[in-house]
Amino acid sequence: MVRPKSFALLAILVSVLFFFSTYWPIPTARLSPSRFESLFLVDRHGTLLREVLSSAEGRSRWVELEQISPWVLASLIHTEDRNFYQHRGLDPFALLRAAYQNLANKKIISGGSTLTQQLARQIYALPPQPLGKAVEMWLALRLEHSLAKTEILTQYLNRAPFGNQCFGIGAASRLYFGKPAAHLTLAESAYLAGLPQAPSAYDPFRHPARARARQQRVLRALWQSGRIDSLQFTAALSESLRIARRPKNFLAPHACDLARELLTKEQFSSANTLRLTLDAGLQKNIEKVLSSNLQLLQRANVTNGAVLVLDNRTGEILALVGSQDYFDELHDGQVNGALAARQPGSALKPFTYGLALERDHTAASILPDIPTNAPIFAGGGDFTPTNYDGRYHGPVRLRTALACSYNIPAVRLLEPMGAELLLQRLRRAGLVSLQKNAQHYGLGLTLGNGEVSLLELTRGYLALANDGRLKNLRLFAETDSPAVFPVEEQQIFAPEIAFVLGDILRDDAARAPAFGEGSVLDLPFACAVKTGTTKDFRDNWCMGFTSDFTVGVWIGNFDGSAMKKISGVAGAGPIFREVMLLLHRDFPPAPLTRPQNLVKVAICTASGALPNPFCPNQMQEIFLRDNVPSATCEWHRLTAIPEKFENDFSPASPMNFTTTIALFYPALYQPWAKAEGIAQPLLLSNAPALRNNQPRASSIQHPASSLTITFPDEGDIFKIDPILRLEFQTLLLECVAAEGITEVTWLIDGEPLQSVAPPFRVRWQLRKGEHVVQARGRLEAKTVESVPRKFRVL
Ligand SMILES: [Zn+2]
The missing domain is CATH 2.60.40.10 (Immunoglobulins)
Incomplete structure (x- = not known):
């Protein structure tokens, strides 16, 4: 048990230690203004994108006390800390008054903190808990012993937060009034002095009325204390304030936000200028393309969109537009649409087809686009896939099925492989937002019912452009800087498979049955492209690549509301097209190199097999050397028909026979042909419409x-x-x-x-x-x- 005497001794000892501890000087490094140098984010050519403060993430400009209008000091002291010049760091009266107010109102209204205490909090970034409060008081006492009152004011005014990432009166004065702090009028000084209490609540850009009301309270306090007379008071009240416009060097806002999130502390404190991979000119043009297109789509209830442009060779992000307007609060403009997880719809299909091409399928394989007998199990229950146009197209070549984005072949293709296989491959391709298990998604995964971000999906497409190899994305120009959401760089598909997929997505003729010839997706140079639209038209995508660039476009609404019947070709397609044309304004895409292991072979366009002499239409298709079709077309055959077959055929009458070419569908497609009203066999001399490439x-x-x-x-x-x-x-x-x-x-x-x-x-x-x-x-x-x-x- 501790005796009272030794307890008293201990108490005295602690008190003495505490007393002397308040004389322990604050380290000068803590007070050094050098920690407040700004960090400049510039584009790849050195254009300033944004100025951010290294440690406190804001802009700052250190000024001495004599460079600050005396009205600022007066306003600050009269509203924040009336006894500033009298107290020694703590103000017992203010504390008691605050305690009384808080008790009377049963909530925290006032902290009763002196300017010195607030400074301690700023320097040491203390937590708001009671222990933090105690440390704050102790530090305030030490500050008062270390610094003169004027030095405390200088430190405070240079560190106080003024909103919009702006710290210190010098930067605030420049930002809001476009002038040095020495030239601030009484009205302007009172306005700024009111901000540090609650910089976001009084944000002059967002809440000008609140900031103005706060200024009036500050002026009233000055007048009531006799610091200004009635004339000055009324003059200041009626002075109109010219708040400067939002700073101009706020380019590529979402990309700069992302850069700030990715920066390590060391990079923040060591670098003065950080070069990003963005191209400010390109970024600006793409922002214009997005916003002008979205304006055209307003009537279709489309409010937002995002665009990502990647350099295929380096994985560099050349442009990143996260929303239509960063400052549009109504539509959550600050949300980065490139990072938001959304359903990709058909934009995911190339990955399913890549798996199929690995497993004995070729671009000429015939896939059944016919009604399914049983519903297919997919996430959320059974479903029967239907095509976008509500039709069945019978036997379709794999090339056509992918290019036309038919749903039924894509689901049937995945059925024997299983959703798990596709899910694993998609995750390997960097689509890490797909976190649920394969049972959850089911076969609907191939139709894009999982959620991925535009950044992930565009990176996945870059892998297709990059000989099937996944590449990390870079936002910082320094080559040793960290990648953006790094993934393991690995081969997703063999180069040959990636080339075949790209070749199909570049084929305007192949997608013509669904999109029409010469649609917006048909660029005047080799460009692979795939659209995606989710059910109810919530999301609309257009993804693709040339040999130089990969581009991803998403449009939709951040609140998830549906658009009005906008398909990929009408919504995101034109934006994709304009971006690609911009990228290749000065040079065409580099020529493509076909992997050695691929060969071109003539096939019958109907059966996909090697043509026999009667096949009316042939085309060149690319195959892996060891997977060239060996079978010859059996669908086109010569057949004998009685003359005048259509008019007066009766078994009794004598007949002359003639031979003609006919198309015989396999048994699997007979019901479909019957439902579509296609005669079997189909005599080709009577069916010119069925001939492809017919002039x-x-x-x-x-x-x-x-x-x-x-x-x-x-x-x-x-x-x-x-x-x-x-x-x-x-x-x-x-x-x-x-x-x-x-x-x-x-x-x-x-x-x-x-x-x-x-x-x-x-x-x-x-x-x-x-x-x-x-x-x-x-x-x-x-x-x-x-x-x-x-x-x-x-
Ligand atoms: Zn044939």
């Missing part, structure tokens, strides 16, 4: 002329886009020709442009001025000419 001319009868231009029309006017590269701006000249014409020569202003075979189309590069276009051909040894058409290019 439009042959199906159109044109009695008036044997050669007619269908585009452009007489008097059409076209405009040259000033931004796009001129060689991308072409007219597709089209005509219809009578049967028998095998070649058409196009003439522009009387000069031959090009001679072409069916379908007789040719692209002509726009040139300013009035022009005449004419088509010329030969029919039965005679030259035939179309009626010339005049058009104008502005």
Whole structure:
């Protein structure tokens, strides 16, 4: 047991120690203004994107007391700490008053802290708990012993938070009033002195009315204490304040936010300027592209979007737009849409097809796009997949199924492989947001029912562009700096598989049945592209790559509300297109190199097998050398039919037989053919519509002329886009020709442009001025000419 006497001794000892401890000086390093140097985030060319404070994450500008308007000091002392010059760090009266107020109102209204205590809190970043409060008091006493009153004021005014990442009166004065602190008027001083109490509540940009009310309270306190007279008081109240506009050097806001999150403490304190991989000019142009497109989509209830541009070679992020408007609070503009997890829809399908290509499937494999007998189990219950157009397309080649984004083949393809396999591969491809198990997603995973971020998905596409190898993304230009959300760089697909996937996604003809020929997805250079739309039109994606860049576009609403019937080709597609055209404004994509192990082989377009002599349409398809089809087409066969088969066939009448080519679908597709009204066998001489690549001319009868231009029309006017590269701006000249014409020569202003075979189309590069276009051909040894058409290019 401790005796009273020794207890008293101990108490005295502690008190003495405590007393002397308050003379322990605050280390000068703590008070050094050098810790407040700003960090400059610049783009790859050195353009300033944002200024951030190294340790406290804000802007700062150290100023001495004599460089500060005396009104600031007066305002500060009269509102924050009236007895500042009298107390020794603590103000017992203020503490008692605060305690009384807090008790009377049953909540914390006032802390009763002196300016010295607040400074201690700023220097040491103390927690608000009672222990923190005690330490704060002890530090305040030490500060008063270490520093003169004027030094305490200088320290306080240079460290106090003024909102908008702005610390210190010097920076605040520049930010809000665009002038040095020495030139602040009484009204401006009172305005600024009121901010540090609650910098976000009184934010001059966001809550100007609250900040103004706070200023009036400060002025009233000055007037009531007699520091200013009634005249000065009323003059200051009526003075109109010119708050400067939001700072301009706030470019690429989401990318800079991300950079700040990724920076280590060492980088913050050591670097003065940090170079990011962004290209400020490109970023700005893409922001414009996104916002102008979103404006067009307003009526479709689309409020937001995000775009990511990656350099395929380095994995560098060249542009990152996280929302339409960072400062649009109504639509959560500060949310980074590139990092938000959303359902990708069909944009995930290439990964399923990659797995299929690894397992004996080829781009020519025939997949059944026919009604499924049983519903397929997927996350959330059974479902029956349907296609976007609500139709069944029968036997489709794998190339067509992926390019046209048919759902049923994608689900049927995954069924024998299982969702688990796809899930593992997607995670390996860096889609780490897919955290639930395979049972949760089910086969719907291939239709994009899991949630991934635009950043993850675009990185996954970059792997397809990069010979199947996953690459880490970089936001900092220094090569030894950390990657953005690093993943293990590994091979996702073999280079050959990645090339075949890219080749399919670059094939405009393959996607034409679903998207039409020459859609917005058809770029004037080799560009792989895939769209995605989720159910109820909540999310809309367009992903793709050239040999140089990978681009990801998402549009939708941050609150998850649905858009009005916007498909990938109408919503995100045009944005993707414009971004790609911008990226290749100055140079076309580098030529593609086909892996050695891939070979081109002719196939029958209907059966995907090697063509027999009767296959009406053939095409070149690429195959892995050891997976070339060996079977010959059995769908196209010669068949004998009775003459006048259609008119007067009866078993009793005598018949002459003739042979013709017919298409015989395998048994699997017979019910589909029947439902679609396709005769079996289908006599091809009676079915010109079924022939692919059929020249439009042959199906159109044109009695008036044997050669007619269908585009452009007489008097059409076209405009040259000033931004796009001129060689991308072409007219597709089209005509219809009578049967028998095998070649058409196009003439522009009387000069031959090009001679072409069916379908007789040719692209002509726009040139300013009035022009005449004419088509010329030969029919039965005679030259035939179309009626010339005049058009104008502005
Ligand atoms: Zn065939």
